[in-house]
Structure formats: C-alpha cells, structure tokens
Amino acid sequence: MSEDRRLDVLRAIVEDYVATREPVGSRALVERHTLGVSPATIRNDMAALEDAGYIAQPHTSAGRVPTDKGYRVFVDRLSTVKPLSAPERRAIGSFLEDAVDLDDVVDRSVRLIAQLTQQVAVVQYPSLRRSALRHIELVPVGPRHLLVVLITDTGRVEQRTLDAGLDLDELLVARLRAQLNVCVAGRRLPELTTALRDLGAAFEPEHAPLVASVVAIIEETLAQESEERVVLAGTANLARGGADFNNTLGPVLEALEEQVVLLRLLSEMAEDEAAVSVRIGSETQHVGLLETSFVTTAYGDEHGAIARVGSIGPTRMNYPGTMAAVRAVARYLTRILAGS
Template sequence: MSDDRRLDVLRAIVEDYVATREPVGSRALVERHMLGVSPATIRNDMAALEEAGYIAQPHTSAGRVPTDKGYRVFVDRLSTVKPLSAPERRAIGSFLEDAVDLDDVVDRSVRLIAQLTQQVAVVQYPSLRRSALRHIELVPVGPRHLLVVLITDTGRVEQRTLETDAELDELLVARLRVQLNVCVAGRRLSELTGALDTLTAAFEPVHVSLVASVVTIIEETLAQESEERVVLAGTANLARVGGADFVGTLGPVLEALEEQVVLMRLLSEMAEDEATVSVRIGRETQHAGLLETSFVTTGYGDEHGAIARVGSIGPTRMDYPGTMAAVRAVARYLTRILAGS
C-alpha cells in the first residue's frame, strides 16, 4: 500500500470530519475526493490507518474519526500555512493599527483572533525580561517619594514608588534621570546589570544611596515574573462551536483556561519549538483539563526576536490550516506595530 495514498486518505478524513463533525466512511471519501482508487482499496487503507492508531471508530457501524496521532501527522505534513486573503489581511491591519496604546493593541488582538477562529484566543503581554527599555522617567510625588516609570520598546509601562531617606533635590532627580536614560536606552534586562552598576560612580557619595535605591527598583521590576500575564477572549465559542466535541463537560476546559500558570507553562514550552507556528494536540498539552483541545501559538516581537506569544485554543477537531493562518497573521501585524511604536 502506498504511504502517500494512505496520507491522502488520512488528510481527507481529517478535512471531512472537521467540516461535518460526523465520522467519515469510505463511501463519503469516494464521493467527495478524487483519490483515484476503488472503494475497496480505500477501505483497506482505512483499516491500516486504524491499526496504526491514526483513526478510530467511535462505535460499531460508524465511520472513522482522527485520533490525536492522526491530527499530529496531518499538521506535520502541512507543507505551508495557507495565507489569508487580501481583504482579510487589510481588515486585520486596519483594525490593529487604530490601537492607541499597548493595552488597546492586546485587547484588539485577542478579540480579533477569537473572531477569526471562532475559538478561544490567547495573547501574552510582552515579557519585561525580553523587552528593551526605551525610557525611564523619575517624578517626585512628595518630599520623600519618587515615582519611577519604566517604558519599554513594546509600549509597556510599569510604575513603582520609592520612599527616600532624605528630602528629594529636584536638580539631583533631573540629573539622575538623564544619566539613567543614557545607560538604559535600547538595552534589555540581560544587558543592564553592568551599565547600572557603573552609574553610582558618576555621583557624589552623599547621593549614592538614592542612586542605588533607584537602580534596585528598576532591576527588581524588570526581573519580576509575577507581572507576566495573558489575556483571553472567546471562551463562549467553546460552548457554541465546540461543546459537542467535549465528551464530559466544558468545566475542566474552562477551569484550565482560568489558570494563568497553566497557559504560561504551555506558552513557555511552545516558545522553545523550532516551528514558526507551534501546535499542541490533545494529550500533548499535558494537562487533564485540555485533553480534548489543541493549542496553536506563534511568537511576536521586534527585530531582536519574539518577546511574547499569541494563540488559539479549540477542540482537537479544529480547522488547523485556518487557525494557524489567523494566528500567524495577527502575530505579524503585532510585530509590525510594536517595531514601529
């Protein structure tokens, strides 16, 4: 039996099952697909695919449905991610480019992915660890309180308030602001330590305490993992579009989605995949609540590489080519927007 033909049969089964939500029989394959072989040959191929674990029969006298293993082969054999149409690309661009700040960009992106895929959308905020600092602002907010504002190249803004030992000298604060921005502009966290350590040498001993306190609060803010977060949209899509695909209940799926630590773990693991668009199918998510779902993600960032990820979660019976195309397209526009911000 031809391996190429067997893959054609598997691909046809996946496409038909995604489209109809019904188990696929040999007669349907003959009628809908130009496979170039007899129904008997297709039945033999389906038997071989079932024996190998790529498809399964949900109940007697039914057709066949893909297994996680079958979906994996289907996704891995996609030669390219199909491009979106020109109108779809224009719609994405115009929708995202009207955003006014980072929060608005993230909010628009997650709603857009949910709309395009009719699944749950996930957008991870740009990581402070992987972002570069664009500017630091120091604002006295009282005799002994200094507001430290960090603005990254992705538009993320973090604010911390520092209580000082002595009353603030506005001239000293202005001088420190200038020196800080000379040291940090365009640098990432990994590049900051040495630059900030030399900063205290530029100030008189009487001012070292203030400088050291500001440097410490900057380093602590950039190092905080607790600030990493994701935004979700479209959870109602699971009940409307994919509810019948979940054997038990939507409860475990929704509970898993509410656990930020679960999503952050998956996003972190998938960031290590070599594929441009990463896909975890069923048990590959390694979470009991997500065994009947698939997770499609890709990175977005700047000229230095990916700094966060966007994705879509839906039933394993999803339109993989369409979902991968939508996620990739939104990620590319996000990268373009952030690079130009």
C-alpha cells in the first residue's frame, strides 16, 4: 500500500469529518475526493489506518473518525499555513490599529480571534517579566506626594502614589527622574534590580531617603504586576458546538477557568520549534481538555517574543483556518507593539 496514498485518505477523512461532523465512509471518500483508486482499495487503506490508530469506528457499521494520533499526523503534514485573504487581513489591521492603549489591544485581539475561529480565544497578557521599561515619570501631586508612573515598551502603564514624608524639591525630582531613566530605559525586569541598586550613589546623603523610597515603590510595583495572566473570549462558542464533546462541557469550562492550566500550556508550547504550536487532545495533559485542541503562536516587540495568543476548540476543528487566524492576529499584535 502506498504510504502517500494512505496519508491522502487520512487527510480526506479529517477534512470531511471536520466539515460534516459525521463519520466518514469509503463511498463518501470516492464521491468527494479524487483519490484515483477503487472503493475496495480505499477500504483497505482505511483498515490499515485504523490498525495503526489514526482513525476509529465509533460504532458498528459506521464510518470512521480521526483519532488524536490521526489529527497529529494531519497537522504535522501541513507544509504551510494558508494565509488569510487580503480583505480579512485588512479588516484585522483596521480593527486592531484603532485600539487606544494596551488593554484595548488585548481586548480587541481576543474578541477578534474568537470571531474568526468561532472557538475560545486566549491572549496572554504582556508580562512585566518579559517587557522592558521604556520610561519612568515622576509627577509631584502635592507638597509631599509623588506619582510614580512606569511605562513599558509594550505600552503597559502602572502607577503608584508615594508619600515622600517631606516637602518635595522640583529640581531634585527632575534630577531623580533623569537618573532613573538613564538606569532603567530599555532594561528588562531581571536586569533592573542591579541597575536600581546603585542609583543612590549619584545623590547626596540627605536625598537618600527619597531615592530609596522611589526605588522601593518601583521594585514593589514590578514584583506585584509581574504575575502572568491570560484573557479569554468566546467561551459560549463551545456551547454552540457541544455535540463535539462526548462528555459534558463542565470539565472543559472548569479547565479554562484555571489560569494556571492555560499558563502552563502556554509556557510549554513556547518551547516548541514550530512557529504555530498545536496540542491535540491528550497532548494537553489535562483531563478537562482531553476533547479539545489548543493552537498558539507568539507575539512580541522589537526585542522578540513576549507572550502568546491562541484558540481552543474541539479536536474536530478546522486546523488550517485556526492556525491562519491565530498567526495573523499575532503578526498584527507584534507590528503594533513594535510601533511599526
């Protein structure tokens, strides 16, 4: 039996099952696809695919459906991800470029992926741990209070108010602001502790308490806000496709509510060599996600990848379409964050 023909049969089964949600028989393959062989030969190929664990027969006298192993072979043999159409790309660009800040970009991105895929969309928020500081602003808001504003290269803004404990000198505040930005601009979180530690040496001893207080509130803010988080949209799409799940939707929804589960998967998938990573069924290694697949890719800025975006749906998903949508949104996110 031809190995290439067997894989063509598997591809046809996956495509038909995704399109119809019905088990696929040999007669349907002959009618819908030009495989160049007789129905008897296709039946033999299907028997071999079943023996190898790529397809399964859900019940007697039924057609075949792909298994997780079969989907994996199908995905791995996608030589290229078909790009979205020009109108689709223009629509994505227009929708995302109208965002007013980072929160709006993330919110628009997750809703856009959910709409494009009709599945659950996941966007990992740019973490301060992976971001670099672009600027620190110090703004006196009274005789003794100082607003400390941190702005990252991804557009994330964090601010805290500091009680200086003494009347503020505007010249000292301006000098401290300048020195801070020399120390931190362009540095990522792991590099900041060392850079900030030596800042006090640039100031007179009588100014040390103010410098120490500002450094402390910066470090405290970075520590508090470095926690990873994800944003979801389109959970209702799973309910509309409930027939794809043999069990109830409960375990799936519970898994999606556990951000630690999604963050673990995103972290593991970040190590994959493929530009667009796919975890299918049991590959997620979580009992609640055994009937789902997770498609993700990275987005970033001029320094490289900082987080991931993705889509979660039933294993019977349109893999090429989902991969194309996720990749397209990630590319626009990267373009926006890089300021190009």
